[in-house]
Amino acid sequence: MDSDLLKRTKNSRQRDLVLRILRSSKDHPTAESIYLEARKTIPSISLGTVYRNLNHLRDEGRIRELSYGKGISHFDGELREHHHVRCIACGSVADVPCVVPRPFIEEVQAQTRFQIHSVRLEFIGLCGTCERLSEEKGPRPETARE
Amino acid sequence: MDSDLLKRTKNSRQRDLVLRILRSSKDHPTAESIYLEARKTIPSISLGTVYRNLNHLRDEGRIRELSYGKGISHFDGELREHHHVRCIACGSVADVPCVVPRPFIEEVQAQTRFQIHSVRLEFIGLCGTCERLSEEKGPRPETARE
DNA sequence: CTAACTGCAAAGTTTTTGCAATTGC
């Protein structure tokens, strides 16, 4: 909850690195995996610093935080509107370049009297690989975790 | 990861109570608030039991688990398709009774080669009350947390 | 009977935070 709008921001190698890793990564890494990647460049970087920077960048609106199942957050360096598909079986996440139509959003605004800033759309299912696996093993119930 | 499909299920006062609380609640309570509510009826119920039952009910597909920000999961006893708006300022969540059109989903299936089971759509913005408050105080940057 | 379920408490995971030292502007 660090929303001091007066506080001026300073550059640091650590913060730049975290952002660079996020921007150049095709998937949606967790704090832990960003940390591991960052250590290749700054071996002394700490996990706490990675978390602080991710929160800072998110609060500035320079990255997005996505949270799926239980604990872990994933981060996304791509700011243009896009959405995700997630595989319930293996946990993989892929981008879907679709856009939620304006009129749809306006209808929801009217219905809910919310002023809507952004939309998160997530498709949940089985990726090609896991689908094949589950056919081999025979069908089994999938958890409905979101 | 308790996907034993052979295991038969038994009724218990505790499980029934958790489900009843969830079904009768208009909002989307957390494990903690379900626990507090449940203690009014079964004072000896434990938080661990609430968690175990929520996971069990979710695995059976009788409730849905939603996860927003960092750690906390919310649970939803309504299974018919519906979606949510969430206020970034106060954290409140409301239902949106809209439906994602079939053709839209089919297009995503074709694009991604995922077999899609469900869709989660979340609108993020400011509720009426918080919007009014932020106008009074003058505009301020909103966090982009999802 | 017996496998599922419970309460309790301890352990696990992920994230935040206090502190003293360092660094960017």
Added chain:
DNA sequence: GCAATTGCAAAAACTTTGCAGTTAG
């Protein structure tokens, strides 16, 4: 200089789990 940032380690927050006793079918 001085406040923002860092590394470290301890704490916090949320959830899961082991165990021994209880209960539903």
